[in-house]
Amino acid sequence: MNCDRHPEREGVASCIICGRILCEECRLKLGGKNYCERCADKLFRERVESGEEKRKGMGLGVKILIAILIILGILAVLSYLIYSVYLAPYYGSPENVLRILMNDPERIIRFLGTRIST
Numbered sequence: 001m002n003c004d005r006h007p008e009r010e011g012v013a014s015c016i017i018c019g020r021i022l023c024e025e026c027r028l029k030l031g032g033k034n035y036c037e038r039c040a041d042k043l044f045r046e047r048v049e050s051g052e053e054k055r056k057g058m059g060l061g062v063k064i065l066i067a068i069l070i071i072l073g074i075l076a077v078l079s080y081l082i083y084s085v086y087l088a089p090y091y092g093s094p095e096n097v098l099r100i101l102m103n104d105p106e107r108i109i110r111f112l113g114t115r116i117s118t
């Protein structure tokens with residue numbers, strides 16, 4: 001059998017993916033296996049693309065984490081604002097408000113409801 005691309009040359013190996021006969025020049029030996037140029041190229045590109053996808057996935061995870069942190073920050077600021085505007089003049093220290101919130105959260109919610117609506 002002669003090389004698929006060079007009919008005048010003798011084939012020394014065949015591609016393990018497409019089975020094409022390869023001469024010494026056309027043969028690409030990767031990890032002890034013979035590939036033609038086209039299959040090796042395809043294999044390499046697939047590997048690079050899957051690597052890029054993995055990196056993109058990591059980027060998304062980091063973005064979601066940042067979004068959660070921003071939301072938590074906004075919630076913290078909001079609850080602090082609600083506390084200092086509505087609750088602090090009435091209930092005093094944050095420890096006191098927290099204690100009431102633990103024992104009787106409805107009281108705070110009702111109080112806030114009347115305060116915000118009026």
Ligand SMILES: [Zn+2]
Pocket residue numbers: 015016017018019020035036037038039040
């Ligand atoms: Zn091939």
Ligand SMILES: [Zn+2]
Pocket residue numbers: 003004005006009022023024025026
């Ligand atoms: Zn060849």
